[in-house]
Amino acid sequence: MYEPIAESLAPELLKLxxxxxxxxxxxxxxxxxxxxxxxxxxNEEARxxxxxxxxxxxEIKRRFEDYxxxxxxxxxxxxxxxxxxxxxxxxxxxxxxxxxxxxxxxxIPLARFLNKIDFKEALKDKLKSEEFKKIxxxxxxxxxxxxxxxxxxxxxxxxxxxxxIEIICLNWDDLIEKAYQHMYxxxxxxxxxxxxxxxxxxxxxxxxxxxxxxxxVEDLDYEWIYPGMGGRVFRAFHQYVPxxxxxxxxxxxxxxxxxxxxxxxxxxxxxxxSKYIHTFRIGMDLRLFNQYPKNYIxxxxxWIVPVLFEEARKLML
Amino acid sequence: MASPIQTAVxxxxxxxxxxxxxxPRLLTFDQLKFIATEVLPLSSRLPSLERLEKCLRRxxxxxxxxxxxxxxxxxxxxLLDPLKEIKGLESLSPEEKIKRYLRAEALAEFELxxxxxxxxxxxxxxxxxxxxxxxxxxxxxxxxxxxxx
Numbered sequence: 308m309y310e311p312i313a314e315s316l317a318p319e320l321l322k323l324x325x326x327x328x329x330x331x332x333x334x335x336x337x338x339x340x341x342x343x344x345x346x347x348x349x350n351e352e353a354r355x356x357x358x359x360x361x362x363x364x365x366e367i368k369r370r371f372e373d374y375x376x377x378x379x380x381x382x383x384x385x386x387x388x389x390x391x392x393x394x395x396x397x398x399x400x401x402x403x404x405x406x407x408x409x410x411x412x413x414x415i416p417l418a419r420f421l422n423k424i425d426f427k428e429a430l431k432d433k434l435k436s437e438e439f440k441k442i443x444x445x446x447x448x449x450x451x452x453x454x455x456x457x458x459x460x461x462x463x464x465x466x467x468x469x470x471x472i473e474i475i476c477l478n479w480d481d482l483i484e485k486a487y488q489h490m491y492x493x494x495x496x497x498x499x500x501x502x503x504x505x506x507x508x509x510x511x512x513x514x515x516x517x518x519x520x521x522x523x524v525e526d527l528d529y530e531w532i533y534p535g536m537g538g539r540v541f542r543a544f545h546q547y548v549p550x551x552x553x554x555x556x557x558x559x560x561x562x563x564x565x566x567x568x569x570x571x572x573x574x575x576x577x578x579x580x581s582k583y584i585h586t587f588r589i590g591m592d593l594r595l596f597n598q599y600p601k602n603y604i605x606x607x608x609x610w611i612v613p614v615l616f617e618e619a620r621k622l623m624l
Numbered sequence: 625m626a627s628p629i630q631t632a633v634x635x636x637x638x639x640x641x642x643x644x645x646x647x648p649r650l651l652t653f654d655q656l657k658f659i660a661t662e663v664l665p666l667s668s669r670l671p672s673l674e675r676l677e678k679c680l681r682r683x684x685x686x687x688x689x690x691x692x693x694x695x696x697x698x699x700x701x702x703l704l705d706p707l708k709e710i711k712g713l714e715s716l717s718p719e720e721k722i723k724r725y726l727r728a729e730a731l732a733e734f735e736l737x738x739x740x741x742x743x744x745x746x747x748x749x750x751x752x753x754x755x756x757x758x759x760x761x762x763x764x765x766x767x768x769x770x771x772x773x
Contacts, residue, residue, distance in 0.1 A: 323703050360764035362772060365731065368703040369738060369759075380746050597752065 308353065309346045312363050317342070320371050328379055332610040336591070337378075344593040345370040374593065378605045381596075385604050386614065391557075391587055395470065396618035400513075400556040402578065403462060404475040404570075405483075406563025408590050409608050440527045447480050447524055455486045458561075458612040461620070463487040463495070470619050472513045472555065475574065477521045477538075477563065479531060484517070499523040501541050512554055518544055520570070538567025545573055552581040559615070560588045561608050565595060637662050638670075645675050650690065651683050653733065653769075660726050660770045664719065673718040680725035684710055687732045697739055706732040730770045737762045 320342065324334040331337060345367055349359065359366040385391050395401055447453055463486040465471040476483060487495040498505055499519040507514055520539045522531030532539045558578045565571055579586045588595060588603040589611055596603045604611060641663055644655050651659075659676070667673060688706050691697050699705045709728035713721050738759060745755040766772075 319703060323701070327701055360760055361734070361767050362727075365704060365734075366763075372703050373742060376742060377746065600752070 309349045309363060309367065313342050313346050313367050316364060316367060316371075320368075323372070323375060327375055328382075331606075333607060336607070337605070340591055340593060341371055341374045341378075342367075345374070377600065378596070381600065381604055382606065385587065385602075391585075391615055392618040394585060395557055395615060396622060398556040399470040399472075399619070400554065401465070401471045402473050402475070402551060402555050402558045402584075403471050404477070404558070404560045404563055404574065405462070406477050406561065406590075408562025408564070408592070409458065409478065436531065436533075437527075440522075440524075440531060443479060444524050444527065453480060453482065455482050455489070456609050458608045459483050459486040460490065461612050461616050463490055464623075465616055465619065466495070466515075466517070467491055468619075468623050469509075469511075469515065470616070470623075472515060473551070474517045475544075476517060476519050477567075477570065479519075479522045479524050481524050484525070497523075498541065498543070499526050500529050503541075503543075505543050505547070512550060514547065520544070532567075534566070536567075538569035538571075540569055540573040548574070548577050552577055553583065555581070555584055558584050558586040560586070560590075561612070562590045563588075564592060634666075637666065641670070641672075641676070645672065645679050650686055651679075651729070653766075656726060656729050657769050659722070664722060664726075664771075667719045667722060673722070677718060677721050677725065680722060680729065681710065684725060684728045684732065687729065691732065691736050695736065695739065697735070702735065704731055704735045704738070706735070726770050727772055730766050730772050734763060734766050737766075 317338065321334060321338050324331065324338055328334065328337070348370065349363075349366065352359070361369070459482045462471060462474060463483055466474055466483075467487065467490070474483065484495050484497065487493075495517050496515055497517040497519065499522070505514040505516055509515065518541065520532065520541060522529065555578065560575065563570075565575065578584055586602055588599055589606060589608060590603070591605060591607060593605070596605050640658065644651065644659070659680075663670065663676070667676075670676070684706050688699065692699065699707070706728040709731055710724055713724055716724065741750070741755055741758050741762075744750045745752065750758070
């Protein structure tokens with residue numbers, strides 16, 4: 308019932324974003340995400356028999372405005388007041404956890420893949436799972452449907468310079484690997500199977516790996532983790548977490564929906580609860596923004612990742 | 625001599641309205657409520673609709689300006705500007721115009737409360753649930769009493 312009203316307000320809502328968040332990269336996308344969330348909230352309330360006290364167009368505008376104000380406040384707080392860039396530059400020791408929304412460019416075709424398969428079927432049927440992996444590999448890797456973005460390059464670069472100490476990538480694609488290979492002409496250190504043992508080659512107390520808990524397009528023989536399976540964390544990483552709790556300083560969760568219990572319980576919660584670690588979430592998920600208003604930055608990774616590592620990169624160049 | 629239509633308007637309402645129209649101050653919320661609930665149903669029988677319209681129009685502008693000065697609201701940046709409510713009313717009937725002015729007044733009142741609450745929420749003085757609850761109560765009171773919905 309609210310959709311047509313929201314649609315008629317769309318140009319006005321976009322104008323507000325253009326005035327308030329001038330530097331924001333994709334204002335139309337942000338508007339659509341906020342409007343979808345507001346309409347979803349209002350429809351949900353209507354289903355419960357709770358009608359808004361104000362005329363619907365006011366209610367939509369008011370809620371839209373609230374989101375814009377709190378999103379811009381959180382951006383201001385993170386980038387200007389807390390200066391996450393300075394935190395990263397001064398201390399390094401960043402852990403990055405990457406989910407499907409890491410790159411909006413990579414995310415859109417991914418959604419298409421997800422429609423091609425019923426994951427419940429893939430869980431039960433090994434053949435279906437194998438078939439999915441092959442289609443994924445063909446489209447993602449061989450046909451190069453998805454390209455490496457600036458955000459992938461920066462993560463690879465900062466990992467190379469040891470500003471980022473560990474990358475946890477829950478995506479099956481190999482875009483970070485490709486970026487790293489392209490920049491440094493060698494393979495990135497990676498753990499993508501339970502049985503692989505990490506080694507502390509630098510002797511600095513960190514392993515320095517790209518961890519791929521959920522499967523890897525470069526390793527089709529190993530079991531992949533699909534949505535709805537609850538996630539997977541390798542034992543070696545599990546044992547490593549207490550060290551990270553004591554010695555890591557920044558934890559960036561980028562584009563991850565936080566749906567898998569295993570990842571939430573074994574990785575996010577312990578690292579976030581460490582008194583030494585500053586945790587920031589980045590993404591376009593307003594459900595998580597409402598849940599973590601203090602440390603969620605509503606921004607596309609492609610735009611915000613270069614901004615966050617800008618100061619650290621100046622030191623390297 | 626008063627026309628039969630004029631005499632049909634209850635005298636007490638007419639007298640009260642005259643008082644309101646004569647005052648130079650901003651209208652109070654109770655006075656707006658009185659216009660919405662007592663005057664508006666009789667508006668087609670009122671002699672001085674134009675004066676009431678003018679008074680409400682003036683009031684919307686002044687209320688908006690007063691909030692701007694007192695609370696530094698930059699209406700440029702808001703979607704809920706009361707002035708937008710009273711644009712392009714020429715073709716409407718006097719009763720409809722009065723309703724729209726009342727809507728604008730309600731919006732000005734509400735937007736003030738909204739901004740104050742939003743500041744509290746942003747500063748962490750209240751959480752989101754408290755903010756939502758308060759804003760809902762406020763909207764229910766203002767919109768309900770001015771019969772906006």
